[in-house]
Amino acid sequence: MSVERIRQMFVDSIETKVQAAEVLPEVIEAAGQRMVESLLNGGKILTCGNGGSAGDAQHFSSELLNRFERERPALPAVALTTDSSTVTSIANDYSYNEIFSKQIRALGNAGDVLLAISTSGNSANVIQAVQAAHDRDMTVVALTGREGGEMANLYSAGDVEIRVPAKVTARIQEVHLLVIHALCDYIDQQLFGGE
Numbered sequence: 001m002s003v004e005r006i007r008q009m010f011v012d013s014i015e016t017k018v019q020a021a022e023v024l025p026e027v028i029e030a031a032g033q034r035m036v037e038s039l040l041n042g043g044k045i046l047t048c049g050n051g052g053s054a055g056d057a058q059h060f061s062s063e064l065l066n067r068f069e070r071e072r073p074a075l076p077a078v079a080l081t082t083d084s085s086t087v088t089s090i091a092n093d094y095s096y097n098e099i100f101s102k103q104i105r106a107l108g109n110a111g112d113v114l115l116a117i118s119t120s121g122n123s124a125n126v127i128q129a130v131q132a133a134h135d136r137d138m139t140v141v142a143l144t145g146r147e148g149g150e151m152a153n154l155y156s157a158g159d160v161e162i163r164v165p166a167k168v169t170a171r172i173q174e175v176h177l178l179v180i181h182a183l184c185d186y187i188d189q190q191l192f193g194g195e
């Protein structure tokens, strides 16, 4: 029974990726374009998310700051999940909902991009991050799932939502990681040429 259950997880994950491949490539390209424009203009990419999505936010920023698949110059990105002193003090003194938005108000500049990751689109701290990014004239790229959640009501012209067509958090996250690698590949191709 458990082996069958494990096998079914692989099947479900593969099917979710096949469905995502039908609808997401053009949207991922649009998101990659926003990121490349920002980087070419001296901007940077801030990332945030909770739980597994915090890991995804850090995964993306480390691939920009260090490298993805090839040798190339370091690219500017900051994961807003990693500074435990800042995160715990904002949560302690103000509210957990402000842990990302307060950092964005300090670090975000016009033309920067926020990569906001939430499988439900309903995490209050990610919602407040999107609002803070707009206040700073930043562009938002959102990685979401399900029906897009409350975040779906917040986007401005120029923002890009990459919404995975799935309902289970883990399956959505598995596609988010693939999208993150597709964005890294797009950025490297556009900035440093074909390989």
Ligand SMILES: O=C(CO)[C@@H](O)[C@H](O)[C@H](O)[C@H](O)COP(=O)(O)O
Binding pocket: 050, 051, 052, 053, 054, 117, 118, 119, 120, 121, 122, 123, 126, 169, 170, 173
């Ligand atoms: O990784 C997982 C589940 O696969 C969890 O840690 C998950 O990320 C957490 O429950 C998050 O708090 C969910 O937040 P969100 O995706 O709805 O914004």
Ligand SMILES: [Zn+2]
Binding pocket: 052, 170, 173
């Ligand atoms: Zn997980």
